[in-house]
Each structure stands twice: as C-alpha cells, then as structure tokens.
Amino acid sequence: MRTVYAITGGVSKFVKARHDKTFQAVVKEAYDYAIQDISLDHKTFTHLVDGSVASYFSDHFTRQLMAGIMVQDYLGLTPKPGHRVEGGGATGGICFQEAWKSVASGHMDICVAYGFETMSHVETWKGNEFIALASDVSFDYPVGGFYSGYYAMMVTRHMKEFGTTVEQMAAVSVKNHLNAYHNPYAQKRDRFTIQDVRNAPMVAWPLTRLDICVMSDGAAAVIFASEEGLRRLEDAGARIARPLVKVSGIGRGTDAMRMADRPHVDYDDFMQNYATQQERGSDETRTYYRRLWDHGTRYPGVHSFRAGRTAGNMAYKMAGIADPLKDLDFVELHDAYTSSEIQTYEDLGLCRYGEGGPFAASGKAFMPGIDYGLELPAPPVCPVNPSGGLIACGHPVGATGLMQGVFALWQLQGSLARHFNDSTLQVQNARRGAIHSHAGTGTYVTVSILEKV
Amino acid sequence: MAELPTQRDETLGGYIVHGVPFPLSSDPEALAFLKKLAPIQIEQEYKITYLHSYGQDSPWFAGLSNRRLLANQVPTSGYTYAMPRGHDAYSGEETAWIDITDRPASVHAFTVCYFGSQEFLPETPYVLAMIEFEGVNTLLLSRLMGVDPQQPSLDWIGMRVNPRFLRNSKLKPTDVYFIPA
Numbered sequence: 001m002r003t004v005y006a007i008t009g010g011v012s013k014f015v016k017a018r019h020d021k022t023f024q025a026v027v028k029e030a031y032d033y034a035i036q037d038i039s040l041d042h043k044t045f046t047h048l049v050d051g052s053v054a055s056y057f058s059d060h061f062t063r064q065l066m067a068g069i070m071v072q073d074y075l076g077l078t079p080k081p082g083h084r085v086e087g088g089g090a091t092g093g094i095c096f097q098e099a100w101k102s103v104a105s106g107h108m109d110i111c112v113a114y115g116f117e118t119m120s121h122v123e124t125w126k127g128n129e130f131i132a133l134a135s136d137v138s139f140d141y142p143v144g145g146f147y148s149g150y151y152a153m154m155v156t157r158h159m160k161e162f163g164t165t166v167e168q169m170a171a172v173s174v175k176n177h178l179n180a181y182h183n184p185y186a187q188k189r190d191r192f193t194i195q196d197v198r199n200a201p202m203v204a205w206p207l208t209r210l211d212i213c214v215m216s217d218g219a220a221a222v223i224f225a226s227e228e229g230l231r232r233l234e235d236a237g238a239r240i241a242r243p244l245v246k247v248s249g250i251g252r253g254t255d256a257m258r259m260a261d262r263p264h265v266d267y268d269d270f271m272q273n274y275a276t277q278q279e280r281g282s283d284e285t286r287t288y289y290r291r292l293w294d295h296g297t298r299y300p301g302v303h304s305f306r307a308g309r310t311a312g313n314m315a316y317k318m319a320g321i322a323d324p325l326k327d328l329d330f331v332e333l334h335d336a337y338t339s340s341e342i343q344t345y346e347d348l349g350l351c352r353y354g355e356g357g358p359f360a361a362s363g364k365a366f367m368p369g370i371d372y373g374l375e376l377p378a379p380p381v382c383p384v385n386p387s388g389g390l391i392a393c394g395h396p397v398g399a400t401g402l403m404q405g406v407f408a409l410w411q412l413q414g415s416l417a418r419h420f421n422d423s424t425l426q427v428q429n430a431r432r433g434a435i436h437s438h439a440g441t442g443t444y445v446t447v448s449i450l451e452k453v
Numbered sequence: 454m455a456e457l458p459t460q461r462d463e464t465l466g467g468y469i470v471h472g473v474p475f476p477l478s479s480d481p482e483a484l485a486f487l488k489k490l491a492p493i494q495i496e497q498e499y500k501i502t503y504l505h506s507y508g509q510d511s512p513w514f515a516g517l518s519n520r521r522l523l524a525n526q527v528p529t530s531g532y533t534y535a536m537p538r539g540h541d542a543y544s545g546e547e548t549a550w551i552d553i554t555d556r557p558a559s560v561h562a563f564t565v566c567y568f569g570s571q572e573f574l575p576e577t578p579y580v581l582a583m584i585e586f587e588g589v590n591t592l593l594l595s596r597l598m599g600v601d602p603q604q605p606s607l608d609w610i611g612m613r614v615n616p617r618f619l620r621n622s623k624l625k626p627t628d629v630y631f632i633p634a
Contacts, residue, residue, distance in 0.1 A: 019492040019494060020491075020492050021492075063497060063499055122465075123463075123464070123465060123571070125568070125569070125570060125571040125574055126570075126571045128568075128569070128570040128571065129570035129571045129572055131570075132570045137505070138505070138507055138510060138626070139536055139537075139594065139626050140594055142625045142626050142627055143581065143594050143595060143596060143626050143627055144566060144569060144570075144573050144576070144579055144581050144596065144627075145570055145572075145573070146566055146568070146569045146570050146573065146581075148566070148568070149564050149566045149569070149581045150581075152564030152566075152581075153562040153563060153564045153581060153582070153583055154562065155564075156562050156563055156564060156607060156610060157561065157562035157583075157610070159607055160562075160607050160610045160611075201567070201568075202565075202567050203566075203567060203568050204564045204565065204566045204567065204568070205564050205565040205567070205605040206605075207564075256542075258536055258594070259583070259592075259594070260535065260536050260583055260591055260592035260593055260594045261534065261536060261538070261591050261592075262591070263590070263591070264590070302561070302562050302583060302592070
C-alpha cells in the first residue's frame with residue numbers, strides 16, 4: 001500500500017433544512033471550499049482529479065435513486081470514475097476509507113470523497129421511520145422501530161451492569177454542545193447544564209432530547225493524494241499545507257443487524273479475540289475483566305460494540321498505536337447518543353469496558369481552556385469530539401464521517417482557527433487523531449487514524 | 454409549574470399557490486432578480502404496498518398465530534437463536550425448529566418510548582424489551598406490557614416474564630408480547 005495524504009477538505013454548514021439549494025449544490029459548497037483551500041481553480045482541479053467516491057445513506061429521504069451520479073455530474077466530474085458507498089450511519093467513514101483505498105492501491109493518485117444527506121424533505125417522525133427501516137423489517141421495525149429506543153435499551157443494560165449514570169451521559173451532552181459553541185459549522189451551539197439535559201423532553205428512557213443528535217442537511221468533502229498526486233497538484237500551482245497529514249491506519253468491523261442476535265462470549269474468547277493489546281498486557285486489567293465476567297458480564301451483549309472494538313484494534317495495529325489514550329491527541333467519534341459516546345470510549349480502548357461512565361465525567365475527554373461549568377476531577381488528556389460531534393454539529397448521515405475527516409485534518413494542519421475564525425477548539429500540537437464512524441446498532445464501524453508527517 | 458408550549462406542531466401541508474412570483478419582463482436585470490427568489494417546495498406523495506415474504510422464517514410467524522414461540526437450534530452444537538435464523542453463523546449448518554414457549558424468560562434490557570417513528574407515534578408510550586430465555590444463546594426484541602410506562606426502573610431488568618399472544622394474529626412479531634410473570 002502506498003502512503004496516502006489527506007490534503008484538503010470542506011464542510012457545508014450543517015442546518016435543519018437547506019431548502020435554498022438542491023443536494024448537488026450543497027455538496028458543491030464543501031467541494032469548492034476544499035479546492036479553494038489549496039488555491040486551485042475548478043478547471044485545474046477537475047483536470048487533475050482521477051475520480052471520486054460518493055457517500056449518502058438513504059434513497060428515501062430525497063425519493064431519488066442514484067443521487068450520487070447527480071452530484072458527480074453537477075461537480076463536473078463526469079466521465080471520471082466514481083461510485084456510491086452505503087453503510088448506514090458509517091457511510092461517511094466507509095467513503096473516507098474507500099477513497100483512501102483508491103489511492104493506496106495505486107488505482108488513483110488523486111481521489112475526492114464527497115458525502116451529503118438531505119433529511120429535511122420529510123417530517124422528523126417520518127425521518128425516524130426511514131432511519132428505523134435500517135433495522136430488520138421482519139423482526140425489529142414492526143415491534144416499534146425507533147433508533148433512539150434501540151440505543152436506550154443498550155443504555156439500561158449498561159447502567160444495570162456497570163452502574164453508569166444519566167448524569168455521566170449528560171456530561172457528554174454539555175461538553176459537545178459547548179465545544180460546538182466555537183464551531184461555526186455546527187447546527188446546535190449551546191451552553192447547557194446537566195440539569196438542562198435531564199429536564200429536556202424524555203424521548204426513550206433514559207435518553208432525553210439533549211442526549212440525542214438531530215437530523216440535518218449538509219455535505220462534506222475530503223481530497224486524498226499519493227506522492228505522485230501531490231506532485232501533480234503542486235506542479236499545477238496548488239499550495240498544500242505543510243506538514244502533510246497522512247492516513248496511517250484504517251480499520252472496520254461489523255456485527256449482526258438484529259441487536260438481539262449479538263453473542264455473549266466468555267472471558268477467554270473476549271481476551272483472545274477482542275481485548276486491546278494494552279488490556280492483554282496488563283495483569284491488573286485481566287483481573288478486572290475476570291471479576292466482571294464472574295459477576296455475569298458477557299461480551300458484547302447489547303451494552304458494547306464489538307464492531308467498534310474490531311475496527312479500533314485493526315486501525316491501531318496498522319498505525320502502531322499501543323495506548324490509544326496516550327497515543328491519540330484527539331478523537332472525533334460517532335456520538336449519535338451521549339450513551340454511544342460512552343460505549344465508544346470503551347470500544348476504542350480510551351478506558352476499559354464498564355468504565356466509560358466515570359471516564360465521561362472525569363474531564364479527560366474535555367477540551368482544555370473551556371469552562372464547562374462542571375467540576376471535572378481530571379485535566380484533559382485526549383479531547384473527544386472537540387468539534388461538538390454529531391450531538392451538536394448535526395448528523396446529515398452521508399456527510400458526517402467525512403465532516404470528522406475534515407475537522408481532524410484541520411486539527412493536524414493546525415489550521416482550525418483559520419477555518420473556524422476561532423482558535424478555542426484547536427488542540428495544541430496535535431500530532432495524531434482518530435475518526436470513528438458507526439452504523440445501525442453497531443453493524444458497521446470504521447476507525448481511521450490521521451497523522452502529521 | 455410545567456413549561457407551557459410556545460409553538461404549535463408543524464405539518465407539511467400549506468397553502469397551494471396559484472400564481473408564482475416571476476419578473477414581468479425577461480431583460481437581464483429582471484432575470485438577475487430570480488437569484489433572490491425563495492425556493493419553491495412542492496408536496497410529493499409516495500405510497501407503496503409490498504408483498505413481503507418471511508421466507509424460511511415463516512414457521513416462526515405460523516407458531517405465533519398458534520400461540521407457540523419457536524426458536525432455531527443448531528443440531529450439532531445446540532446453539533440456540535431466539536429470533537429465527539435458517540443457518541448458523543458459526544458452522545454454516547442449517548438450524549432446526551424448537552418450541553421455547555414455556556421456557557423461563559426475563560427482561561435483559563428495556564426502554565420506554567415516549568416518541569417514536571411516525572407509524573408508532575399513536576402507540577406511545579410503549580415499552581420495548583430484550584427478552585432472554587433459559588438455555589437460549591441470543592435475545593428476542595419484543596414489547597413489554599403490565600408495567601407503568603411513567604415509572605420506568607432499572608429493577609425491571611431481571612424481572613421474570615411470560616409470553617402472551619394476540620388472539621387474532623397479524624402475522625407480525627408483535628403477535629407475541631410479554632407480561633410480568
């Protein structure tokens with residue numbers, strides 16, 4: 001595999017509804033921003049780019065099949081190669097990785113990944129119905145198909161098994177909304193208290209409206225290049241920021257569509273097939289897990305995502321990461337729910353399984369220099385969702401995973417202040433970050449590592 | 454005092470416009486004004502009836518309509534799936550049908566949905582539960598009745614439950630639901 005650089009990106013502002021433009025034109029906003037940010041004009045870039053990968057989740061929302069080719073056409077990329085990828089909420093993360101593969105494999109030298117979703121053409125509760133159709137329509141959907149309900153069931157099990165509290169979940173909401181206050185691309189930029197989160201309307205117990213991401217219209221684009229691609233772009237006048245940012249690891253995992261079908265494996269199976277390198281190497285952690293299993297914990301059950309753990313382990317191995325909390329300077333992860341951010345801390349090895357709740361409220365995942373109005377016992381170690389994540393930025397599904405890629409790229413370039421017109425969210429001396437994209441009840445999960453060269 | 458609503462519910466329906474604003478002349482200056490026109494939105498209806506087949510899982514629904522709860526078991530390993538699955542994920546082997554109607558069952562996880570997808574909004578609040586059965590390796594997603602949706606409690610987890618069946622089958626997974634034992 002060749003080295004692949006993420007060289008530039010763009011994001012449209014995520015909002016509740018973009019009735020002013022069709023989805024093609026919204027993608028063009030993100031795409032044009034990416035091209036302009038390396039000082040190229042449309043015609044020059046179009047001549048040089050080898051092809052694309054398109055990302056959008058649902059054909060239902062726009063009642064339009066083959067929307068990807070309509071974007072390809074609108075951007076002026078025809079007749080160059082392109083295809084659409086789809087994997088639920090992880091569609092953007094999958095797109096990021098497929099564009100990476102196009103370059104890593106040598107098939108392309110310059111590839112653009114673009115993604116979008118238009119969710120505003122139907123009412124919110126019809127939108128929830130469309131999303132719920134991404135659960136088994138014979139067995140899950142008819143029982144009361146509602147994704148917030150599925151995640152709420154995971155939470156109750158997590159709470160029962162590990163003692164996770166609603167206040168710990170609310171801390172995630174406070175953090176992500178306040179981070180987004182400094183992100184002009186975000187849909188919800190608010191200061192909330194733990195009490196605000198708990199007093200918000202209950203959607204699916206114990207998740208309130210402020211524990212859950214919103215539906216959005218939006219688009220994002222990331223451009224990848226090989227060494228040869230960089231040379232071609234720069235020969236044509238592109239100004240590409242140094243130090244460069246490369247994608248040093250990718251990982252992906254899957255799990256059963258029906259959450260009820262997930263296995264409940266024993267301790268030995270967990271340690272052998274799912275434990276992180278760090279967990280396997282620690283006597284204390286092995287004893288901790290042995291104790292959990294003695295008290296009835298089984299893995300992944302409905303409280304954990306083995307697809308996330310599998311994706312993380314794979315990406316870490318490729319990128320040479322042994323201690324994620326120490327080796328990563330920030331993480332942009334798929335916080336469709338505050339609870340799933342907590343579950344994902346554990347999957348990604350930022351803490352051990354069962355310790356996600358205390359980790360959420362510890363302060364370790366918060367940004368330095370922001371007053372969250374919370375008493376946080378520990379200083380920030382590895383900010384999680386410095387952008388505000390899905391909860392505050394919004395979740396236009398096909399764009400979300402690419403939005404994470406763009407924000408991670410800007411963090412590593414050290415250019416966030418220029419793009420946000422605010423330096424608050426710039427992680428100082430960020431060297432390596434992870435992005436994490438997640439589908440369904442944990443059915444497809446991608447983890448990609450970006451690193452300053 | 455509870456917070457009073459300050460906004461009425463919105464629906465997609467609106468006024469039908471018979472005259473769309475447009476410049477009276479087609480000179481460049483008038484046409485340039487079109488860039489300032491607000492977007493036009495129309496309603497599009499989309500309604501389909503599918504003939505959905507349950508395929509190899511059909512006997513499970515036949516069981517429900519006869520007040521029996523079936524499961525699939527792998528003949529060689531004994532691994533048992535609470536929700537129908539024609540072939541085992543681990544061996545690729547074809548599974549057999551077994552009857553678990555009378556197995557001890559309990560709540561593994563649950564939630565109360567106060568909102569839902571549009572189709573289920575009229576049924577809110579409703580309780581979703583993952584049910585575990587003795588000697589069965591996976592769970593079953595179902596509805597839980599006989600508990601107060603306004604008083605959810607983690608104590609519901611672990612509660613013993615029994616299946617109940619609709620008298621008039623709808624040939625849907627909701628033909629079975631659970632109540633405290």
